[in-house]
Amino acid sequence: MAPTTLAGRARPKSGGYELAVWYLIRLTGLGLFVTALGHFMITHVIFDPAEQTADWIAAERWGSIAWRTVDWLMLTFVTFHAFMGMRTVVQDYARGGVRTMLTMALYLGAFVIFAMGTIVVVTMPLPIE
Amino acid sequence: MLFRYRGGEGMLAWAFHRIAGVALFAFILLHVLDIWLAGASPELYDEVLAIYASPIGRVLETLLGAALLYHALNGLRIIIMDFWPAMTRYHRQLWYASWIVFFVLGLPVAYHIMAPAFGLPQFQQILGGA
Numbered sequence: 001m002a003p004t005t006l007a008g009r010a011r012p013k014s015g016g017y018e019l020a021v022w023y024l025i026r027l028t029g030l031g032l033f034v035t036a037l038g039h040f041m042i043t044h045v046i047f048d049p050a051e052q053t054a055d056w057i058a059a060e061r062w063g064s065i066a067w068r069t070v071d072w073l074m075l076t077f078v079t080f081h082a083f084m085g086m087r088t089v090v091q092d093y094a095r096g097g098v099r100t101m102l103t104m105a106l107y108l109g110a111f112v113i114f115a116m117g118t119i120v121v122v123t124m125p126l127p128i129e
Numbered sequence: 130m131l132f133r134y135r136g137g138e139g140m141l142a143w144a145f146h147r148i149a150g151v152a153l154f155a156f157i158l159l160h161v162l163d164i165w166l167a168g169a170s171p172e173l174y175d176e177v178l179a180i181y182a183s184p185i186g187r188v189l190e191t192l193l194g195a196a197l198l199y200h201a202l203n204g205l206r207i208i209i210m211d212f213w214p215a216m217t218r219y220h221r222q223l224w225y226a227s228w229i230v231f232f233v234l235g236l237p238v239a240y241h242i243m244a245p246a247f248g249l250p251q252f253q254q255i256l257g258g259a
Contacts (some may be wrong), residue, residue, distance in 0.1 A: 006205040029204045044242050050182035054171030082154045117161045120168035
């Protein structure tokens, strides 16, 4: 198992890729602290799931480029944070070929999820002024 | 096992963080897929949305919110200790503080999400707004 401190994963001493991932997990985590918690408040407290139909999203939630940019930023943070977080889990519990296979599956999955999220936020028509 | 193996707050904080994180990962996959449907097939998206608004959906969303809030607060605790190592001495106190914030913020939101399932008023109705 990878070394852990009383907090999270120990800062990698090797530098390079692993150290960059370590910093980026924390940076995207801070980004998500604002965007994901804010998103949950918008979708569950300010509005209710019962009213957020596809038409409503197109007309209101994603009625401006600014809100789409915020949500796309959140997508960027969450894709990195979720898939690289799962990569740490895989490294803790899987070895050898299984680890390599699962890690590759995560990288592929991250690409698919990021692409699907980007496509929907970019291609949904803006409301006509 | 969770409560016997070495144990202590630090390990529990870590275990909860990982369990919540894996659950959130699973939800992210579902959530990007359903939002993708909002563009690709709005009718199908609205059917999925009805599940989100159902009583069972609301229970799952309350659990989702709990996982998200715990993971966010404990993540902040991790970042504090990573970049201010002296605070590691107080890792227990930080964990207890995160639980206080968790319940103070989380319980009202849990009420608000669950209220429609019991015919109870949500915040907007309580406050008398629109």
